Amino acid sequence: MKRILTTILTTALSLAAAAQSDLDARAQKVADRAIEYLQSQQHESGGWSHREEGPNFPAITGLVVTGMLLDPDIDATDTHVAEGLSYILSFRQDDGGIYDRILASYNTSICLSAIALARGEMPEAEVGVEPAVAFLRELQWGSSASLPAAMQDEAKPVAREHPFFGGVGYGKHGRPDNSNLTFWLQGLEDAGVPGDDPAVQRALVFLERTQMNASTNTMPYAEGSRQGGFIYATSPSAEEHELGIGESKAGMIEESFSDGTTASRLRAYGSMTYAGFKSYAFANLEQSDPRVIAVRAWIAQNYSLDENPGIGTEGYYYFILVFGRAMNAWGEQYVSVLKEDMMFRRDWAQDLVTKLEELQQDDGSFEIVDERWMEADPVLVTAYSLIALQNARQELRSRH
Incomplete structure (x- = not known):
């Protein structure tokens, strides 16, 4: 009997390990294809979604670079990443912010995440971090808020x-x-x-x-x-x-x-x-x-990944982004879900990988489901998706 139980346990563990390995491989495939798509969309300026007439949103490049730098096989020496970082830093202002005339908080915040991830390998990025932090502190209501007129x-x-x-x-x-x-x-x-x-x-x-x-x-x-x-x-x-x-x-x-x-x-x-x-x-x-x-x-x-709960398809990929970041930040494999007065457990990372597999198109970008809040831009929604996916992959790697 003991031998039978040992065999059953060994088989169960082997099946679980195989399923985990398969999920890891699926997640990596989605990430690799998304990165390949984004690399193909990089503008000659080094940025993404660049507008010759301006003003530009360096934040979009910041999101792309962040998604790439969260990949375990990519760092700031990667050509696409390095050019993207240089593009971001070209928008540094004397006040420490990183923006092009408008949306100073939005652009600086997102670009700060990107350059902070690269600070160990790119001295120019390191130089931009603390001034950006100081600038952002001034943008909070209730702080000293000593901003120019x-x-x-x-x-x-x-x-x-x-x-x-x-x-x-x-x-x-x-x-x-x-x-x-x-x-x-x-x-x-x-x-x-x-x-x-x-x-x-x-x-x-x-x-x-x-x-x-x-x-x-x-x-x-x-x-x-x-x-x-x-x-x-x-x-x-x-x-x-x-x-x-x-x-x-x-x-x-x-x-x-x-x-x-x-x-x-x-x-x-x-x-x-x-x-x-x-x-x-x-x-x-x-x-x-x-x-x-x-x-x-x-x-x-x-709980649902089929929509942005409460609002439908509007802002769907932004929802995917914050979902992935939030679930990874709390460091839990399962989320409790209430269905018909019964509690169930969902593996959020598996759910996210599966949903992004469904939404990924042949070229590696993701299906446009709603155009509100700039989500008609395939680069933006792919960057959102990539960051969410990289957070799921971090959770998956923690299980080994």
């Missing part, structure tokens, strides 16, 4: 009670949002800023206020809400009459409260929820923290 819409000093406190935005709408904040935090993390840094802790205030969870969020728009997921911003604009009313790109949802009543509340949705979940990991929140418990409950009830 031309950039005063980016951020201003505000008290903790202000709805904008701790946030980061594009500038053009005059208010911060979670999309910019997650890239901003990712850039700081990649540059080596610790999770207990005061800037990160200020960001937690904004994150709490965009989580639809009444037990931890005192904003009026979250009253009674038990969704647990995140919305886009605390305000749709900087106009006085819109301060603190919240904003969700997913519209409204009818919620039932503990006292039996119902009311319309801003709907939490996938991309912002995983962005918030990732940011909580960087800020070193514990598993037992009520904010983490609440967001996990939302994920359990809304």
Whole structure:
């Protein structure tokens, strides 16, 4: 009997190892094909999605380079990567930012991630890291925000009670949002800023206020809400009459409260929820923290890679990006999923690899599913997908 049990166990372990090896190979194939496609799309300037007339978005090149540098077989000496990094650094400004006239926070944050990953092999990249970090710190609402007059819409000093406190935005709408904040935090993390840094802790205030969870969020728009997921911003604009009313790109949802009543509340949705979940990991929140418990409950009830949950196909590949980063950051193989009042476990990395296999086209790019938020650009959606995939591959390698 003992010999039979040993044989069964050995066979099971062999099958599991074979399945793991097959998944690794599948993930590498998708990554290799995506990288080949991106290499074929590099502009003679060294960048991607370059526009001769400008202004340019060096952030797109930053995303491509980041995806490549996350590959275990590629470093900053790779010709495509080195040219991409030089392109990024050509947009360095005297204020430390990396941008071309517009969207200073978005471009600098994403480019910082790329050059920070290359700092050990490229001295020019190393030189750009700390000035970019210092510049980004000035873009946070509630910091000293000592920006030049031309950039005063980016951020201003505000008290903790202000709805904008701790946030980061594009500038053009005059208010911060979670999309910019997650890239901003990712850039700081990649540059080596610790999770207990005061800037990160200020960001937690904004994150709490965009989580639809009444037990931890005192904003009026979250009253009674038990969704647990995140919305886009605390305000749709900087106009006085819109301060603190919240904003969700997913519209409204009818919620039932503990006292039996119902009311319309801003709907939490996938991309912002995983962005918030990732940011909580960087800020070193514990598993037992009520904010983490609440967001996990939302994920359990809304887990899907077929859409950006709550909003459909809009921003789908951005959702894939933050999903991969968030799940990898928490370092867990399985995610708990609630289906028909029963809890199941899903291997998130396997699910992600399988979904990206389905979406990858013959040329290595990924199928366009929605054109909103620049996702008609195959380079952008392929870069998003590659970064998500590289995070899944990191998780898969940790299992060996």
